[in-house]
Amino acid sequence: MKWNVREWLKRYGPAELLSVGATLAAAGLGFELTGSYVAAALAGTWAGNVAYFGYILALDIRQTRRRRRAAGQPYTGRVLLRNLRALVVEFGLAELFDSLLIRPALMYYLPKALGSLSGGILLAKLLADVTFYVPAIISYELSKKRLRRFEE
Template sequence: MKWNVREWLQRYGPAEILSVLATLGAAGVAYRLSGSYVSTALAGTWAGNVAYFGYILALDIWHTRRQLRAAGQLYTGRTLLRNLRALVVEFGLAEVFDSFLVRPALMYYLPRAVGSLAGGILLAKLLADVTFYVPAIISYELSKKRLRRFEK
């Protein structure tokens, strides 16, 4: 597999920025409202996911529409399903493990361990991203030839 670090940064970088902001914002609000580390961990995890995957899906739709338009073809509901399938292949395994185990556990324990809500949430996010990106990038690279070609 070729190291496409620039491509990965362009694809994942803006999504990560949005995810960090959503994670910290939702975790802060959840903690202020509930005082519960469980609520804080879940709110931070899921808000970050919505921001991250919303951006990635919008980016994929935009690229696919542009690719199809250049070939004189339309973006259809079927094309959207192909975009979604490609995302499931890219992120599915990594996301299940990340969202239901690694990230919430780290976001629960690390703020207590470091003595700072924001610092612990940020550290948890960064550590969880390592276990997330290794399988996600491998899947992305493997899926590019089969699942990301949309013109006929």
């Protein structure tokens, strides 16, 4: 597999920036409202996911619409389903372990261990991203030839 670091940074970088902001804000708000590290971990995990995947899906839709328009083809509901399928293949396995186990656990334990909510949440996010991106990037690269061709 070729190392497409520029492509990966262009694809994932803006989504990560949005995700970091959403993660820190939601974790802080969750902790402020409840005083619970569990609430902070879950709020941070899920808000980060919504920001991240919302951006990635919007990016994919925009790129697909542009390519189809250039080919004189409409963007249909069926094409949207194909966009969604490609995302599930790209992120499904990585996201399953990440959102249900790794990220919430790290976001629960690290703030307590470090004695800093924001520092622990940020470190947890960075560590969880490592276990997330290895399978996600492999899946993305493998899916590009078959699942990311939207012109018919």
